[in-house]
Amino acid sequence: xxxxxxxxxxxxxxxxxxxxxxxxxxxxxxxxxxxxxxxxxxxxxxxxxxxxxxxxxxxxxxxxxxxxxxxxxxxxxxxxxxxxxxxxxxxxxxxxxxxxxxxxxxxxxxxxxxxxxxxxxxxxxxxxxxxxxxxxxxxxxxxxxxxxxxxxxxxxxxxxxxxxxxxxxxxxxxxxxxxxxxxxxxxxxxxxxxxxxxxxxxxxxxxxxxxxxxxxxxxxxxxxxxxxxxxxxxxxxxxxxxxxxxxxxxxxxxxxxxxxxxxxxxxxxxxxxxxxxxxxxxxxxxxxxxxxxxxxxxxxxxxxxxxxxxxxxxxxxxxxxxxxxxxxxxxxxxxxxxxxxxxxxxxxxxxxx
Numbered sequence: 001x002x003x004x005x006x007x008x009x010x011x012x013x014x015x016x017x018x019x020x021x022x023x024x025x026x027x028x029x030x031x032x033x034x035x036x037x038x039x040x041x042x043x044x045x046x047x048x049x050x051x052x053x054x055x056x057x058x059x060x061x062x063x064x065x066x067x068x069x070x071x072x073x074x075x076x077x078x079x080x081x082x083x084x085x086x087x088x089x090x091x092x093x094x095x096x097x098x099x100x101x102x103x104x105x106x107x108x109x110x111x112x113x114x115x116x117x118x119x120x121x122x123x124x125x126x127x128x129x130x131x132x133x134x135x136x137x138x139x140x141x142x143x144x145x146x147x148x149x150x151x152x153x154x155x156x157x158x159x160x161x162x163x164x165x166x167x168x169x170x171x172x173x174x175x176x177x178x179x180x181x182x183x184x185x186x187x188x189x190x191x192x193x194x195x196x197x198x199x200x201x202x203x204x205x206x207x208x209x210x211x212x213x214x215x216x217x218x219x220x221x222x223x224x225x226x227x228x229x230x231x232x233x234x235x236x237x238x239x240x241x242x243x244x245x246x247x248x249x250x251x252x253x254x255x256x257x258x259x260x261x262x263x264x265x266x267x268x269x270x271x272x273x274x275x276x277x278x279x280x281x282x283x284x285x286x287x288x289x290x291x292x293x294x295x296x297x298x299x300x301x302x303x304x305x306x307x308x309x310x311x312x313x314x315x316x317x318x319x320x321x322x323x324x325x326x327x328x329x330x331x332x333x334x335x336x337x338x339x340x341x342x343x344x345x346x347x348x349x350x351x352x353x
Contacts, residue, residue, distance in 0.1 A: 069090070
């Protein structure tokens with residue numbers, strides 16, 4: 001398989017060189033050598049420019065955008081004190097279980113070929129079978145992470161992006177730090193695609209626009225994203241397929257992801273997130289994508305989050321200890337299923353304070 005992939009890349013490169021060759025002839029071997037050296041020198045300069053942009057602009061801006069969580073916009077006055085929290089200070093590592101997928105029974109097949117592989121998601125999780133994020137990333141290059149509302153899917157993608165940049169060995173498998181993380185918020189992509197429907201809009205268009213619009217970084221080198229994608233050094237994270245509510249548009253975006261990841265740039269790593277509910281409207285085949293379910297918190301994770309949050313929020317050690325003890329005493333009155341949901345738990349902690 002690896003040999004055929006390399007052969008395919010060599011053939012693509014040969015055709016590209018042939019198509020882009022604008023030199024009809026050369027006078028002598030010395031002339032040919034001069035032309036080749038000029039092209040090689042230009043290529044080296046571009047690669048240096050790309051690597052420099054990654055280190056000095058892309059990584060710092062992307063890390064800044066993905067290293068904090070915000071409670072801004074929640075309709076509770078007290079939240080104004082908690083607009084930004086450093087993600088690394090309060091993040092609790094999620095656990096996952098690999099899902100079993102099966103063809104739905106008793107449903108008529110649609111006339112759309114891409115929907116014939118629609119499957120239902122089921123999973124049975126035990127503590128022994130649960131996976132860490134590092135385990136998940138090491139299992140496959142094509143992952144779909146599903147979960148209930150509030151289980152932290154988008155927070156996970158932000159944490160993963162920052163962890164790749166930081167080369168966090170507890171999260172990132174060996175070699176993954178060499179990849180360029182690219183986080184695509186699918187709701188925004190769908191909006192931009194709708195605005196540019198006449199002239200067409202691609203994921204590459206979104207990537208390039210996001211550097212300027214979201215990262216506020218100027219001077220993107222030509223071929224920046226293509227350099228990593230064509231060399232199999234990109235980790236593309238498609239976040240929030242469930243946030244596209246129109247089923248027709250959702251299927252279009254699903255097909256865009258498939259074409260981009262499986263046909264055009266298949267030698268990279270990919271991860272898609274979605275809520276479990278409604279995923280069957282525009283799902284990926286389990287023959288080509290492995291599916292995982294993000295688990296809700298267990299008791300140990302609940303305690304870890306509360307302790308981390310108070311360590312960030314309250315600097316007085318005695319006050320912090322008293323409030324943590326008081327929180328757990330009061331939380332006995334709260335149904336366990338509410339505390340196990342990371343989003344609800346974060347709101348409960350803030351409300352208690």
